[in-house]
Amino acid sequence: MREEKKQEKLPEDSYCVLLEGGQGEYVEKKSRFIATLRSCESEEEAIRFIEETKKRYWDARHNCYAFIVGSRGELSRCSDDGEPGGTAGRPMLEVLTGAELRNVAAVVTRYFGGVLLGTGGLVRAYTQAVKEGLKNCRLGRMRPGQEMEVTTDYNGVGKILYLLGSAGIEPDAADYGENVVLRLTVPQEEADALRGKMTDMTGGRVKFDKIREIYFVDKEAFQG
Known part of the structure; x- marks a missing residue:
């Protein structure tokens, strides 16, 4: 189990970034959810990363994504990539926002396991996949x-x-x-x-x- 480190309270306008990206995986009823996270300084860089990931996992059923760009999160986008509306991209984005991350992109690749998960199951799976991915990333706090x-x-x-x-x-x-x-x-x-x-x-x-x-x-x- 990962040991949780107590963090010093920092200024409200500080934020987190990925010092090193990473991957994590979550399995729900034989469906595999592979989260890949990377630091991205612009919308163009985030889109390139998303396209690269889609090509790598070309045989997957879905490649859903979310990204946040700008020190104050000025630009954010997400996509369900064919999953029911609001069950993938939005939950992924909420995990990134909750971690106070900026200049970050996440793609969760789903290999369908043959069993429908329902709306609640999908939200849980995409949320947990991003959390698993973050465990294998190295984060740093940016301060003014x-x-x-x-x-x-x-x-x-x-x-x-x-x-x-x-x-x-x-x-x-x-x-x-x-x-x-x-x-x-x-x-x-x-x-x-x-x-x-x-x-x-x-x-x-x-x-x-x-x-x-x-x-x-x-x-x-x-x-x-």
């Missing part, structure tokens, strides 16, 4: 953050590196020239406080240049 450059002198850099280490932040790059320039990615909600602490620790001998706002993978919130 800032990329910034911090410029200081050689007297101040040791203090700043100590502070960053205490906060679990490792510089993305460092340039040791006339002054020291550190390139950092910091959580959005911690940026102002970190700037204040670095200013205090160096007696004001520090300069900050905000480069851009981004989402970054939180290394403390890996799942799977």
Whole structure:
């Protein structure tokens, strides 16, 4: 049995992504439901993945799918691919949404086992298949953050590196020239406080240049 890991409560506008896709299988009354999941950054990429999966399982009765694209889930699509309306694609999409996943596509391939499952049985089977697939994926949590450059002198850099280490932040790059320039990615909600602490620790001998706002993978919130 998979051990459930307790996750730190994170900002509401964070979201999950697949760091590694995977497959899972569920069997119901001899019908096989094979779920394949992959990270997709665009609608075009999701459609290519769906078509590739359909070609791989060309002899299957159904290849139902669901995908979500965009950091806020701006675009989502699903298909029952011949199953009764609302029994496949929509339940699959609800599993992805419930897991707070973005930029993800799932295809569930069904090999018919000769026994009709009914509406409730189909919903349960497609739901469970995606859940089984997610167990074999590696998930990460994306958090809002800032990329910034911090410029200081050689007297101040040791203090700043100590502070960053205490906060679990490792510089993305460092340039040791006339002054020291550190390139950092910091959580959005911690940026102002970190700037204040670095200013205090160096007696004001520090300069900050905000480069851009981004989402970054939180290394403390890996799942799977």
